[in-house]
Amino acid sequence: MSAVALSYTAASILLAIGTGYRYGFDVMDMTGLPSGTVYPALRRLEKSGLIASEWEDEEIAQRDLRPSRKYYSITMAGDDSLEAALSRYPLLERLSSQLPQKSE
Amino acid sequence: MVPLVCRLLIVLASLAVPGPARKAWKQEWYAELSYRQRSGASLRYLLRSSTGAFRDASWLRSQTPFDFRFIKAPLRIESFAVIAALVICLWTSALFPVRPEFSHLDRLVRYDQHFMGAVNQSIWPPLLTNWRKLPDFEITTYRIRQLGPVRFGKVSPNFFDVLGVAEPAGRLLMAADNPHTAVITYRFWQTALHSDPRAIGKSFQANGQTFTIAGRLGPGFAFNGCSFFVPLRNETSLYAIALLKPGVSRQAAEAELNKMTKSMVPRWRYGGITLESLISPFTLTSCFMAAAIAFLGIAYLLLRYRKIALFTGARIAVGLLAVTAMNLATARPIGRFFWLLSLLQFWVYIGLCSAVVYFVLRDQRSRCPICLEHLRMPVPIGSWSSLILDRPATEYMCPSGHGALFVSEALHDPNQWTEFDESWRDLFAETTTN
Numbered sequence: 187m188s189a190v191a192l193s194y195t196a197a198s199i200l201l202a203i204g205t206g207y208r209y210g211f212d213v214m215d216m217t218g219l220p221s222g223t224v225y226p227a228l229r230r231l232e233k234s235g236l237i238a239s240e241w242e243d244e245e246i247a248q249r250d251l252r253p254s255r256k257y258y259s260i261t262m263a264g265d266d267s268l269e270a271a272l273s274r275y276p277l278l279e280r281l282s283s284q285l286p287q288k289s290e
Numbered sequence: 291m292v293p294l295v296c297r298l299l300i301v302l303a304s305l306a307v308p309g310p311a312r313k314a315w316k317q318e319w320y321a322e323l324s325y326r327q328r329s330g331a332s333l334r335y336l337l338r339s340s341t342g343a344f345r346d347a348s349w350l351r352s353q354t355p356f357d358f359r360f361i362k363a364p365l366r367i368e369s370f371a372v373i374a375a376l377v378i379c380l381w382t383s384a385l386f387p388v389r390p391e392f393s394h395l396d397r398l399v400r401y402d403q404h405f406m407g408a409v410n411q412s413i414w415p416p417l418l419t420n421w422r423k424l425p426d427f428e429i430t431t432y433r434i435r436q437l438g439p440v441r442f443g444k445v446s447p448n449f450f451d452v453l454g455v456a457e458p459a460g461r462l463l464m465a466a467d468n469p470h471t472a473v474i475t476y477r478f479w480q481t482a483l484h485s486d487p488r489a490i491g492k493s494f495q496a497n498g499q500t501f502t503i504a505g506r507l508g509p510g511f512a513f514n515g516c517s518f519f520v521p522l523r524n525e526t527s528l529y530a531i532a533l534l535k536p537g538v539s540r541q542a543a544e545a546e547l548n549k550m551t552k553s554m555v556p557r558w559r560y561g562g563i564t565l566e567s568l569i570s571p572f573t574l575t576s577c578f579m580a581a582a583i584a585f586l587g588i589a590y591l592l593l594r595y596r597k598i599a600l601f602t603g604a605r606i607a608v609g610l611l612a613v614t615a616m617n618l619a620t621a622r623p624i625g626r627f628f629w630l631l632s633l634l635q636f637w638v639y640i641g642l643c644s645a646v647v648y649f650v651l652r653d654q655r656s657r658c659p660i661c662l663e664h665l666r667m668p669v670p671i672g673s674w675s676s677l678i679l680d681r682p683a684t685e686y687m688c689p690s691g692h693g694a695l696f697v698s699e700a701l702h703d704p705n706q707w708t709e710f711d712e713s714w715r716d717l718f719a720e721t722t723t724n
Contacts, residue, residue: 209322210318211322211326220339222341222343222346224342225342229349252321256321
């Protein structure tokens with residue numbers, strides 16, 4: 187599967203998810219983009235098959251007394267596209283090398 | 291708990307999200323906002339983030355091809371009736387009534403003759419002659435005409451006296467005036483004559499005809515959107531406004547007029563006469579709107595009690611009430627759309643009543659007759675190649691497991707409701723909880 191050409195914004199969102207920022211609001215914090223940009227981009231990336239979404243386990247959420255959250259993870263196709271995007275956007279590549287991997 | 295204002299924003303935005311995805315979409319936003327709030331995010335941050343939901347929702351909507359199912363909800367009768375009522379009320383500006391600045395407004399009445407459900411306001415000349423003889427009234431007549439784009443009124447000499455017009459500039463119309471003598475409105479003076487201070491005595495042209503200005507009315511005067519008024523001459527079809535003598539009630543005057551009319555008009559063409567106040571029925575409209583909204587609440591309560599007959603009956607009643615309220619709201623004596631409304635009102639009313647009944651019954655057919663929930667889970671069954679044993683159809687299930695509705699695609703094949711026993715309900719309950 188050929189890598190999907192991504193805009194800078196989409197690439198930075200994909201990078202955030204690839205780095206381990208799995209929730210919409212975490213991606214917002216990491217990229218500094220507003221929710222009105224991040225969420226439609228997440229939907230678009232998911233529709234293109236670059237990321238996949240899943241609901242958090244109910245038990246975990248119940249233990250923390252909160253509703254379960256939807257999290258996103260990068261797919262193999264997403265990895266390819268991210269790699270292509272990083273080579274296309276040198277600044278983003280430099281950022282990715284400095285970005286700490288988010289631990290859960 | 292997500293702050294109320296954020297929840298409201300999400301709910302509003304969710305209206306744009308396609309129905310099947312709406313629940314999960316809202317859950318995702320609530321979960322994120324809730325998590326952030328627990329993490330100590332400020333209200334400002336939460337509010338700013340919530341506004342992004344509108345963009346998210348509109349993107350989702352733009353990605354979903356139009357599906358007729360999504361407009362089912364607005365077509366449900368409560369929404370339909372209320373939206374229709376509001377739109378038409380606003381259209382006729384019934385919610386923002388014009389209260390004409392006539393000195394005798396409280397005693398002025400308009401003549402309405404009813405016949406076979408329609409209202410006719412033009413008065414039969416012999417009836418007018420006899421009406422003038424009754425002691426309780428002072429009658430004036432008028433006729434609205436159009437000269438190209440200009441609307442004007444032909445009025446009898448006592449027209450302004452009956453309405454009670456404040457001191458004009460110049461003079462009002464007199465019986466001896468020729469048909470080209472005009473009294474202009476303040477607005478016409480401002481717009482067409484550019485507020486000319488020496489306008490009185492001058493002439494102006496309207497669609498090729500010349501009129502001489504005798505006087506100018508005050509800024510508060512307005513009547514049926516007329517720009518000027520000329521003496522009434524040679525008109526066969528007249529409209530009447532009556533000024534009741536002090537102390538005479540509208541009901542008593544109406545009874546007196548009806549008594550006189552019955553002796554003159556053949557019974558077959560007599561449907562009664564009402565004298566309507568020139569004051570806009572704003573209070574009446576508000577009451578009916580409030581009543582309609584209260585009935586909507588009752589209809590929803592009936593839904594909870596799950597009584598099918600009462601429910602359907604109440605829905606029809608609510609719809610008809612809303613339409614009637616709307617009909618009353620549009621019955622305004624003075625207004626820009628008066629002529630159009632008097633023409634359309636009767637048929638619009640009948641049409642909307644029929645639409646109400648149609649939508650209620652249509653909606654009812656897609657509900658479970660036991661719990662009144664909308665039937666779901668459509669399953670296509672059968673095939674066109676096996677019409678005898680296996681007819682092509684769609685089967686809908688009650689979400690609570692009360693039964694299934696078989697809707698055949700073959701013409702003249704009636705729908706068939708099959709009720710399930712208790713064991714099915716347990717199965718459906720398990721499916722729901724899982």
